[in-house]
Amino acid sequence: MISIYLQKESWIHRTPAGFKLLAVAIASLLLFQVKSIWIFLPCLAVVLGLYASLGREGLAQLKLLRGLTMFLVILLALHWVSGTFWEGVAIIMRLIVLFLAANLVSITTRMDDMLEVIQPLFKPLQLFGLSSRKPALGVTLVLRFAPHMLQVFSILREAYQARTGARGSWRLLAPFAIQSLRMSDNVAEALKARGGSQGLSR
């Protein structure tokens, strides 16, 4: 799993990525000015409605909130102790609304589309003589490196387990760092051998 994208056909999926991003940005700016529960209640209803419109898989996404539960409970307790209980309720509602809204954009927009929308923002890089597509190349490299690193580490760990019987040790960090760094040097050379990233600017 390399993205939290929810594979589905829905009207939210079809809405242009730029529009969704803009909507969430504006909603965040506005909602941070608001302190009244009576405004957050309908907002919460709207966001929940949007998730519901995605069907069962959409509603299943709400389980993401579980990760926040503990924090929200403590937050409410702190506000209750300091005598600002209702303010605490409002803040929690704002947190939930904004979290769900932003998450909705992420689960209904493919990474490529997101990248496409952001791409123009990198245009200024050209002023410094850099290709505006470098960030995209960086993203690709990261997506390729991360699984490779895990592989390097698991090979080291297996060898260590065979030698000592122990499952792993901090001692593996040094050989891991050196081996994977050497790999990144190889990648840099391979990139150069293929004409380098400058080839992308054309």
Added chain:
Amino acid sequence: MADRSLVHVAFYAALIAALGLVPPVAIPFLGGVPITAQTLGVMLAGVMLGPVRGGLAVLLFLFLVALGAPILAGGRGGLGVFATPSVGFLIGWPVGAFVAGWIMNSMKGTNILVAAAVSAVVGGIGVVYAFGIPGVAYVAGLSLSKAAIGSAIYIPGDLVKVVITAIVTQTVARGLPGAVFTRT
């Protein structure tokens, strides 16, 4: 930016992502901000790559998170995380890596173990918390002191990461000196 630099920036961004798979230690307080190994990657990026590339590596990582890659500890990702109380810490990461790299650069004469530890403490802890605590306070509507007390429980874990950063940096400096850019 040279291709080599781009690859190194991507390498540390990937390292931070890979460290996210180390199971987070959950402390049942302020559950929104779990203890993770990822700040280790932030410290290493700054200490090894120096200010600019170190900061860029963390920015690239955050860019992937924003694009929807579930690479924050616990498989979190997407724009939603920037609406949670962790947001201040996330913003503090690239700045912290930058400061760590800057200090590391200006301590070239000092013992590498000491220099790496000092850089990691100031950049990876000091700067990151300077952003993180107001972030918690702002998003959660708490006073700064309450947010600070709540965040302080993560500091012992961060100190462990400082030690690991220093040891790894020293080891790499011995085994693959060219990879410690702050020393070349």
